[in-house]
Amino acid sequence: MATIQDYRNEQLEKLEALKAKRINPYPATSRRTVSVEDILGNFDVREGNQVVVAGRVVSVRTHGRLNFIDLQDGLHKIQLVFKDGEVVENYEDGKLAFSDINLLARGDFIEAAGAVGKSKTGQESVMVAWYAVLSKVLRPLPDELVDKEARFRRRYLDMAVNKEVRERFLRRSKFWQATRNYLNKRQFVEVNIPVLEHTTGGADAKPFVTHMDALDQDYFLRISHELPLKRLLGAGFERVYDIGPRFRNEHISDEHLPEHIAMESYAAYQNYEEAMDFYEKMIQYVAQETWGTLQFDDANGFAVDLSGKWPVRSYADVLQEEFNVDVFNPDRQQLLKILKDNNVELESDEVSVGRLIDNVWKIIRRKSAGPYWLVHEPASMSPLAKTDPADPRLALRFHPIIAGSELGNGFAELNDPQEQLARFKEQQAMRDGGDDEAQMLDIDYVEMLEYGMPTACGWGNSERNFWLLEGVTAREGVPFPHMRFEIDDNTKEIYDLNNSKNNRDRxxxxxxxxxxxxxxxxxxxxxxxxxxxxxxxxxxxxxxxxxxxxxxxxxxxxxxxxxxxxxxxxxxxxxxxxxxxxxxxxxxxxxxxxxxxxxxxxxxxxxxxxxxxxxxxxxxxxxxxxxxxxxxxxxxxxxxxxxxxx
Known part of the structure; x- marks a missing residue:
């Protein structure tokens, strides 16, 4: 059975054969005049026209004096027809002879010129007058790729071979573009904020730490977009948002990745109820634009209908109804028993009561199809949110619960500098006590509040929304999922990495x-x-x-x-x-x-x-x-x- 090394050696011989003809196998330019999608979508108009197409060879079929190649660009495929005597060679111009088709392989990128027409079997085709190589492959493009490990490690192959994976990431692009469109049409301004922060905050999460040599200081990769965007409200902006990566040095699961894309937006003078309605409509708009529907049959195992007005449920009421938990007077032993009975493992016996309550809530959430709004979390669990004037124990905070998950987080923003300082100090004390997910004391942010920040409401959601409605896990839902770095034995042998000298990178x-x-x-x-x-x-x-x-x-x-x-x-x-x-x-x-x-x-x-x-x-x-x-x-x-x- 031929090995990758055998195949690679064969392609290297073909590469040398091309070079012997003074053909550049990797030219800097292409002469393409039209896409395959354009030809297929406008065939009646394009038929008979002279065109130049370019793309990847997905199959080669030789039949003596009549040969065929299936060429794919993007998501679309067309047949190339090669007839002996009709293909013009010009090696000086990079154009190959009819007989040189045997130097091509599945996976090569080529361009071909000719008239648009149909084959004898009626298949839309380009009748080739000349063709040229654009990129010669050295490794075999697999016919299929199903092993998850292989797919994730060589995601470029996964996308090349599995059309549905490429289509998924086109939808992912649509998802974020629809989010931008919704906000831009409503006077929001996108502002790209720093990824590196000397003090990170805006979420309960463990940060990544790096060092900036230029300033000789440690910096954190942001865990949230929140605090810089709210500084912009203090600077005079009324509606701002950012879409980009955030980093949380935590576990990898079906719903969480340490690096992922998220969006946060903040609107001055927007109240709590207005914001809930605003973002309910945004979720519906983005879903319709991305998938063309509001009904999903298998979102995380749930059938979900996002249409209509969503009901509202109180955090305290839900926990009282489901487990008889009083979130304002919690019983630690009761919470521990509930978690044990539901097979929830804790990282430490010293977990705070707030985190115990949150873990109990997640038991309920995982069984909730939704959609509904969960509102009024305890203020002690929301260090950046305003409290409810009618009941200061509650935060003016809201989450959409959909298909067993929280698909967003919004609240009326706390803008009282003295209260914010007190809450930050409480969080910092928890952090100093060993809770590495508690928030840091950001004194610069407190100073900003002392200069004044308007009443505002904020919102954030991540690409978890896309993963869930797309019906895939987190790692399936990103182009290049993180994995432990490895070099396989074949690669070490091919590139001669099995000795110290060649392993030295620097x-x-x-x-x-x-x-x-x-x-x-x-x-x-x-x-x-x-x-x-x-x-x-x-x-x-x-x-x-x-x-x-x-x-x-x-x-x-x-x-x-x-x-x-x-x-x-x-x-x-x-x-x-x-x-x-x-x-x-x-x-x-x-x-x-x-x-x-x-x-x-x-x-x-x-x-x-x-x-x-x-x-x-x-x-x-x-x-x-x-x-x-x-x-x-x-x-x-x-x-x-x-x-x-x-």
Whole structure:
């Protein structure tokens, strides 16, 4: 049985044969004059016309002096008819001879010129006068692709082979275009806001963290569009929105991806009830424009009808009716029993009561076909929403519940700076207590509110809406789903990646180094501790590209050994007083550094260190070690007088 390598070698021979004819197998231009869709849609007009079409070869059928190729561009396919004696060759112009059809393969991109007509069997065709190659394939285009792992890893093949997958992503484009159209027609302005934020917020989610070398600060990838867009309301914009990626460093499931596309919009002077009606109509409009219907037979296993006016249900009433839960006076043990009885696993026994209530609500939600609006969540669960004047325990917040999922989130925006500050502090206290999904204290946002932000209502929904109504999982619903990176054995063999030299992606940087200076009076175990923690900190400050030259060193028998840091790590020793002097010098430098102090050995509990340091000054610190990373000259200048540890 032929292997991929066998097929690739065969195509390489054909590639060389084309080059021997002075044919460029990858020209920079195409002479296409019309699309296949245009020909098929206007055949009566196009018949007899001379055209140039271009696309991918999906089949080749040779019959001696009469040959056929099925050519596909986009979603449409047409037959090319080749007759011996009627195909004109001109190698200088890239035009192949009739006999050169044997140099083509399924998957090649070509262009062909000729008259539009019908074959003897009545099939719409182009009668080829000349043809040229546009891109020669080296790997076989599969006839079918059904294995999910293979489809996700090589999504470009999945789309090339499976027409329905390509059509899905055309609908995905329609989905977001319809969203834009709806908002643009109603005086909303699209403003693209930053992805990188020094303080991230607007949602209960764990962020991704990166480092901006230019400012030498850690940044977060946004988890929400909310706070920058509301700053625009404070700046004087009345209706704004943004559509783009957001990032939540959490699980992958049928309904969630760590990276996904979302939309958020904010309208000044729009009240809570108006907004609910506005976004109900938007969901209906987008569904109609994308799928041409408001009735869905299999949305996440539910039959759903989005038409008409949707009913409204209270969050507190739903939990009271379903599980006899009082959300205003919750019983922790009752909530834990409900979750246990419904086989809901918690990440920790220390989950807050608010999160327990939310998990109980999700049991109900998963069984709800909808559509209906869920309103009036407890204010304690909505740190950015206004409370209901009639009952301050409730937030003016609303979610559309459709097919077992929440397909949006809207609320009247809190614009009282003092109340917002108090809620942020409450959230920050939860975060400091270990809840890494609680929101951060964004003092800049509070300052903006003090300058004034109008009464407003906001809304957000993600591409989960598309996945659900399309009837697919999250990973099926995005063009290139994230997967653990792997290189298969065939690829390693073809590209000769099975040795250390070829596995090196980046040239080693010999211009920088790490020097760790430790107190010469330390015991061996203390030295190991100081060097280990300091090295770990400095390594964590470097990007993957900076840290090493590639992922692995590879042995002759293909064992993969993770590479160490590309930079030398030099250990030196110094007196305690000299470590203090080095620390002072580093305060005025821009070098990455880490100071390892006595308290970091005394305890592994960061809260204890925080407490102890709150009562000390810099002069009081007992420094066990200092690590410095940077250009050789700068680091040497600071550490040249210290002895190597031997």
């Amino acid at each position: 040239k080693q940087d010999f211009s920088k180094r790490v020097v760790i200076v430790v107190d010469k009076q330390l015991e061996n175990w203390q030295i190991a501790n100081a060097v280990g923690h300091t090295s770990a900190y400095l390594g964590n400050q470097l990007s993957k590209e900076d840290f090493d030259t590639a992922d692995y060193f590879i042995t002759k028998d293909s064992a993969e050994l993770p590479r160490n840091s590309q930079y030398p790590i030099i250990i030196k020793r110094a007196a305690s007083k000299d470590l203090k002097k080095l620390y002072i010098k580093l305060q005025s430098s821009h070098l990455k550094h880490h100071v390892f102090i006595k308290e970091m050995i005394d305890t592994t509990d960061d809260t204890e260190i925080v407490e102890k340091l709150s009562k000390k000054t810099r002069e009081d610190l007992v420094i066990y070690g200092i690590g410095v990373f940077g250009p050789n000259g700068d680091v040497n200048e600071l550490t040249k007088n210290f002895q190597l540890w031997t």
